[in-house]
Amino acid sequence: PQPTLQPGNFEVDKLASDGENYLALVVRDDNIMESVSQQLPVSFLEGQVYRLHADLMRAELFLMESSTKNQKVNYATPVKLQIWGSNDHCEKQELLYTTPLITTTRWLRYTLEFTPQQGDYNYLILQTAPKTPVLFPYNGNLLIDNLVLTYSENK
Numbered sequence: 001p002q003p004t005l006q007p008g009n010f011e012v013d014k015l016a017s018d019g020e021n022y023l024a025l026v027v028r029d030d031n032i033m034e035s036v037s038q039q040l041p042v043s044f045l046e047g048q049v050y051r052l053h054a055d056l057m058r059a060e061l062f063l064m065e066s067s068t069k070n071q072k073v074n075y076a077t078p079v080k081l082q083i084w085g086s087n088d089h090c091e092k093q094e095l096l097y098t099t100p101l102i103t104t105t106r107w108l109r110y111t112l113e114f115t116p117q118q119g120d121y122n123y124l125i126l127q128t129a130p131k132t133p134v135l136f137p138y139n140g141n142l143l144i145d146n147l148v149l150t151y152s153e154n155k
Contacts, residue, residue, distance in 0.1 A: 003036050006143065010075075011063045014143065017055040017107040022145035024059070025128045027079050029137045030067045035127035037089040040149075044085050044096075044121040050114055052083060052124075053148040055107045056099070062141040077140035078103045080129040083114060085121030092125055094118045101131055102142055109146075124149070 005021045006012045016022045025034040044050060062075040078101040084092040096114040128142050 003034050006059075011061050012059045012141075012143075013061075014057070014059055016145050018146035022055075022143055023126075024062070025079075025126070025142050025144065026062070026064070026075050027077075027128045027130045027138070027140045028067065028075075029069070029139050031137050032067075033128045033130070035084075035092075035125055037086065037123050037125045039089065039123055040121070044116045044124070046116045046119050048115065049152045050096075050116075051150045051152070052097075052112045052114075053146070053150070054081075054110050054112065054144055055146040056081065056102050056110050057104050057107050057143050058102055058141050059143060060105050064139075066139060073139055075139040075141045077138045078131070079140040079142050080131070081112075081142055081144070082127045082129045083112060084125035084127060085116050085119075086123040086125050087119075087121055089123055090125075092127070093121065098129065107145065 066073040081099045083097040085094045
């Protein structure tokens with residue numbers, strides 16, 4: 001599976017917090033963590049403070065095939081969102097921020113503040129991550145909408 005636009009796929013019926021669609025990412029019981037990347041119009045600069053404002057939630061119902069069980073299962077377990085800086089669309093270089101587990105089943109606005117410490121980056125990567133420590137891989141989902149990236153003065 002790949003990241004999907006919602007609502008309407010895998011029995012997800014939540015309305016968007018802004019507009020008509022939103023992004024859904026999952027973690028899977030075969031240790032796969034979905035991600036998406038976006039080239040930035042202006043690079044993240046080392047030492048600069050950035051804020052990513054996002055509406056986040058999880059769906060209580062997210063029915064999808066499990067690669068380990070060969071049947072549809074509910075990907076309803078809470079996951080985290082990780083923000084990575086990179087100079088390539090698929091190579092994660094610096095972990096910039098990790099949210100707590102997103103347990104809410106209604107849209108909540110989050111402000112995620114981070115400062116690159118290891119260099120400048122041309123790409124932003126959003127990735128799901130399971131709770132840690134995790135004894136057994138599991139299936140979970142994260143819904144993301146209304147992203148706004150801002151920056152402030154140097155620290």
